[in-house]
Amino acid sequence: MSKILAKAMRGPVKRDGRGRKRRYKAEYKRDHSSEKDKKDRASRNAARARLNPPKGKEVHHKDGNPQNNSKKNLGVVSRSYNRADGNRRRRKA
Numbered sequence: 001m002s003k004i005l006a007k008a009m010r011g012p013v014k015r016d017g018r019g020r021k022r023r024y025k026a027e028y029k030r031d032h033s034s035e036k037d038k039k040d041r042a043s044r045n046a047a048r049a050r051l052n053p054p055k056g057k058e059v060h061h062k063d064g065n066p067q068n069n070s071k072k073n074l075g076v077v078s079r080s081y082n083r084a085d086g087n088r089r090r091r092k093a
Contacts, residue, residue, distance in 0.1 A: 012025075039067060040066040040067060043066050043067045043069060044059070044066050046069055047059045047061070047066075047069045047074055050069065050074070051074060051076055053076045054076075056078065056079065057076050057077065057078060057079070058076070058077060058078070058079050058082045059074055059075075059076060060074070060075045060076065060077040060081070060082050060085065061073055061074065062074070062075060064085075064086075064089050
């Protein structure tokens with residue numbers, strides 16, 4: 001297979017806000033294709049459907065495990081709190 005054909009099959013090259021070349025389709029496939037990622041995403045969607053948070057709020061998994069959808073582990077928090085909590089968890093590890 002020629003290099004040009006192989007490059008075309010990976011998807012179009014786009015530029016992000018900072019002008020860097022990106023292949024979003026290939027990045028998505030690389031970052032979201034494992035079985036664990038699929039289970040986590042399905043579990044987050046189930047939690048979202050269960051709590052139905054208002055606009056601007058998100059479902060928060062208190063123990064950090066997106067597959068644990070027990071009632072005592074879920075809460076509704078602001079987006080900024082949820083992002084900051086994930087960053088705090090990563091820094092501790």
